Amino acid sequence: MRSWVHTLLMCFSLWAGEGFAVIETYEFSSPDLAARYHRLSQELRCPKCQNQNIADSNAPIARDLRVVLHDQLEQGASDEEILAFMVARYGEFVRYRPSVDRQTIWLWVAPLGLMCMGVMALAWHFRNRQTASPAPLTAAEQAQLEKLLKEPRA
């Protein structure tokens, strides 16, 4: 019985992650704006608490940015305009998907490059394994082999 309760509790704890999102209500004039708010607030990074987006963070600055995001959406700003506004103030840092420029190019290229290197290493490894054949036996080894094969089984 006890173990059942434990299992059940464990299962519930799997959902607990969703509890991190900040509970706040914003009125939007259209469901489309609400969807864009949701998407942008997930993409914008909180400048203060760096591993959270502004949707999840309780930091005052994240709250301010949510208010700005809401206001700008209601005023009809495009996604690009809002992101440009944020980047002008907090740098590319505030975007979880930074635009490609000289500073961020490595973020985009490095994973691909590393994967290519991994694939090349694997290919090299397997090709070597297939082509490598054992060296031919010397005369003495050949004689020993034949002797062993002719030996009656014990």
Add this chain to the structure above:
Amino acid sequence: MRAKRFLPLLAFLVLAALLYKGLSIDPTELPAARLGQPFPDFVKAELKSGQPISAEALMPGPALVNVWATWCYSCRVEHPYLLALAAQGVPIYGLNYKDESQKALAWLDQLGDPYRLNIVDAEGSLGLDLGVYGAPETYVIGADGRIVHRHVGVLDEAVFARDFRRWFPSVMTDEAAKKVREGNG
């Protein structure tokens, strides 16, 4: 063929060097997006007079703009150093960030006032335009009114000597100030 044997070692060394470098990088350091740009335009009330002021009130540079609030504990820590700087003639302008003016005035009464003037930014909109994400922060405005430096966190003697002195060469170190006092006494 022999060289290939050392490939894993080489890969390990490169990775180790990268990770070691990573240890010395401060992940809390944010790039200051406003560096090199003019101080954002604003019209806000001044804390003591209540008169509206704009970015022109901060001219001419070089000057410090210090973001502070009464709710900010570290601001209390750096306050004595700001007083010392002001006493040496460094122009310091306050940005009273998301604070209540009554409390801010009481704070200045109690602890002393190092600021030439204070911008009241109760809702934090000027802070947002500056890219402020907490207090205290201290900005240096250059002679031409552009933001030339930003420091996040408590401003103290060591930080000033390292990052700020080049704009305020006349400010003495604590040691030098002590020597002068001893020389006079």
